[in-house]
Amino acid sequence: xxxxxxxxxxxxxxxxxxxxxxxxxxxxxxxxxxxxxxxxxxxxxxxxxxxxxxxxxxxxxxxxxxxxxxxxxxxxxxxxxxxxxxxxxxxxxxxxxxxxxxxxxxxxxxx
Amino acid sequence: xxxxxxxxxxxxxxxxxxxxxxxxxxxxxxxxxxxxxxxxxxxxxxxxxxxxxxxxxxxxxxxxxxxxxxxxxxxxxxxxxxxxxxxxxxxxxxxxxxxxxxxxxxxxxxxxxxx
Numbered sequence: 001x002x003x004x005x006x007x008x009x010x011x012x013x014x015x016x017x018x019x020x021x022x023x024x025x026x027x028x029x030x031x032x033x034x035x036x037x038x039x040x041x042x043x044x045x046x047x048x049x050x051x052x053x054x055x056x057x058x059x060x061x062x063x064x065x066x067x068x069x070x071x072x073x074x075x076x077x078x079x080x081x082x083x084x085x086x087x088x089x090x091x092x093x094x095x096x097x098x099x100x101x102x103x104x105x106x107x108x109x110x111x
Numbered sequence: 112x113x114x115x116x117x118x119x120x121x122x123x124x125x126x127x128x129x130x131x132x133x134x135x136x137x138x139x140x141x142x143x144x145x146x147x148x149x150x151x152x153x154x155x156x157x158x159x160x161x162x163x164x165x166x167x168x169x170x171x172x173x174x175x176x177x178x179x180x181x182x183x184x185x186x187x188x189x190x191x192x193x194x195x196x197x198x199x200x201x202x203x204x205x206x207x208x209x210x211x212x213x214x215x216x217x218x219x220x221x222x223x224x225x226x
Contacts, residue, residue, distance in 0.1 A: 004153070034214075043201060043217035044154070087154075098167060099215060101146075101154040 001026050004090050004102035012108045017078045021105045023071040023088030032091040033064055035073050038104065039084045047073075047086070078109045114138040117202050117218035124192065125226050132187040132221045134202030141207055143185040144215065145177060148199040160185060161207075192225045199223075 005024045013019050025033075033050035048055065050062040050071055061074040071088055088102035115136045124130050136143065145157040159167035160179040174196075176188040185202055199222050203215040 008151075036215075043219050044215075045217070046214045049214075098156055098159060100156075103151070103153045 002102075003027060003092070003100045004088055006088050006102040006105050008103055008105060010106040010108055012110060013078055014110055015078055015080060017109075018074065018076050019078055019107065020075075021073045021086055021088075021107075023073075023102055025069050025071070025088075025090040025100075027090070027092060028066075028069060029093050030090045031093055032099075033062075033071050034089040034099070035060075035062060035071075036087040036089055036101075037084045038087055044087055044101075075107075078107075080109050080111065083107055083109045115202055115204055115216050115218035117200075117221050119221055120219065121222050121224075123224045123226065124189070126192060126194070128192075129188070129190040131189065132200055132202075132223075134185040134187075134218055136183055136185075136202075136204040136216070136218075138204055138206075138216060140204035140216070141182055142205045143179060143182075144203040144205075145185065145187050146201040146203060146217075148201055148220070150198075154201065158187075189223075192223075194225050197223055197225045 003026050035047040036044040037047045038044040048057050048062055050064050054063045059076045063072045085104040085106045087104045089099050092098050118133045142161045144159050146154045148154050157171045158177040163179050174191050178186040199220045201220045202218040205213050205215050
């Protein structure tokens, strides 16, 4: 089983749609969770951290389910500029806390 | 403008060449990282330096040799590479290493092609 697993997509959605990405992780001891965004041929950038109680930043909502070892990202009212690859990132606490990246989920928002 | 700069942005080298990738961070961070990103694969952590000490060497072949002369600079020395080493090499920094790494700030990457 991969440490961090994501549906690679691509997800093709119209502007204004709501889209949800899922991510599962295998290490139950993981404590830190993030979503990064990577635009085509650019570097990854932090989109948002994921907190136990769930958190929201504008149109973006992140949820964590520790029992199921599952993280989600919900994007409401999709914009063309949301087109990118979304990377689920989890820490590996018993090996120096290094961050493990998922393969990424590609999103394409169409007019 | 990114706080982490990488040079060169593009590099083409033969299998017998020796070259180096350079990374510089202007963020006052204590930890620096090299990641490899190949097409359709997750980012792979290669090396971690925390306070200029190597704290992670992720079973990377010896043809890749990192160097961290100070907390702001990180190098990746390359020699006798293979075509399968062609990839995007990303440098990153964070304010702290260890179990609570925090946010990673990435450079724009060095795209390497090995002929």
